[in-house]
Amino acid sequence: MVRALRRRLPGESIVYFGDPARFPYGTKSSDTITRFAVEDANFLLSRGVKLIIVACHSASSAALPELARRLPVPVLGVVEPGARAAVRMTKSNRIAVIGTSATIGSGAYEQAIRRLKRDVEIVAKSTPLFVPLAEEGWLDNEVAEAVARRYLAGLVDEGVDTLLLGCTHFPLLARVMGRVLGPTVGLVDSSEETAASAGELLAGQHLLNPGGLVRHRFYLSDLAPNFQTVGERFLGEPMGEVMRASVGEATEGKQ
């Protein structure tokens, strides 16, 4: 997402917040994800942002209405743009959506796709093991292949021609997924579409930065030795300075 934003909106400074202290969100209940997302958004607001992009699909699925209701700045999720791209791509009108348990359990993608096109068949499948697989960096070995085969092999027989990657981690596994699915299935990564939406939204509200110094800042809720490595694997480039943000921390002794 950061990569797509930087490419498409090179004049904008990005404040990134990642929450490894409470990661992953995709195994958690909708209430807990919403509580975390509100805390995360408040942190970003405290850094003076003019737009918040909820790049995590689990948080987008669970918390977008609540965030939109609470926040004084526009909020953009990844579900709507991803659904749009998938509907545009499918010819067979059979779209598969994969994501975490939280994302798939929410039904958010089905709703978004049906709002765009009523007569589409949707296969929604939670594929939680892809997340730690990407974190472990096993992107294209025999384990990745066995997992992809187990989760995805049936989709081709179901006539699916479009696979919507409903989790930030999944594009890292696109190669092995593509091999298992073969050439008849296209993969949709919602980052580009979301970055395009962000550009339109900022332009429409006359919020685009006219120029000047661009400075990206990266905040993480926990600094374990491997987080920067994993983060840079996603980003595709060095993160530079990373700061710890104490988001969601209870006061000492409080329960």
Place this chain on the structure above:
Amino acid sequence: MVRALRRRLPGESIVYFGDPARFPYGTKSSDTITRFAVEDANFLLSRGVKLIIVACHSASSAALPELARRLPVPVLGVVEPGARAAVRMTKSNRIAVIGTSATIGSGAYEQAIRRLKRDVEIVAKSTPLFVPLAEEGWLDNEVAEAVARRYLAGLVDEGVDTLLLGCTHFPLLARVMGRVLGPTVGLVDSSEETAASAGELLAGQHLLNPGGLVRHRFYLSDLAPNFQTVGERFLGEPMGEVMRASVGEATEGKQ
């Protein structure tokens, strides 16, 4: 652990706290794990417990000294008992320890084993993917086998005859691990040894319950649909009533 405790100490009431809202701990930094563990222990204290067992190996590895320093009741971890059982089992004096990144990164098992026996060789290996594999319930399929092979296959050639399972989740995968390692390697699950230590500690401090009503209580920090299922897979029996504990929650609006 709960199962071993109930078998060995049938007169004791157990207050269980699990932290799925912030799970897993094993990917996090030592500071964050310690902060979480202190909050968790304070919750248990508020429920009137006389002894706290830190059943999570990542929390035992990172936070035991800090917990022992802070808490007014005895605290027992799983590292020391596990190390004791492994040292007792090995004949070749080559022990492998597997665990999360946090547990292995801490070096806690190496230190505990060397304190018991100086001339033992230790192969310590972080095997993070076993955690989500157990959560997904893929305990003995082709994916579990591929993961076990990748992580463990080299250990036999290294002359290891004892594999210390340094994570609560790993005993669920014992069958596939055993098949990959073959009959020359024994597996150590520290639950039984820890439950025995708990019994000795309570007896030594005259804290054993002389009789009366036993009532177990289960608290979770988040109630997602699948947590009880996963919990009962570990427990091997129904959990009964499960309550939500709001541990580590920041005050509304606080950052």
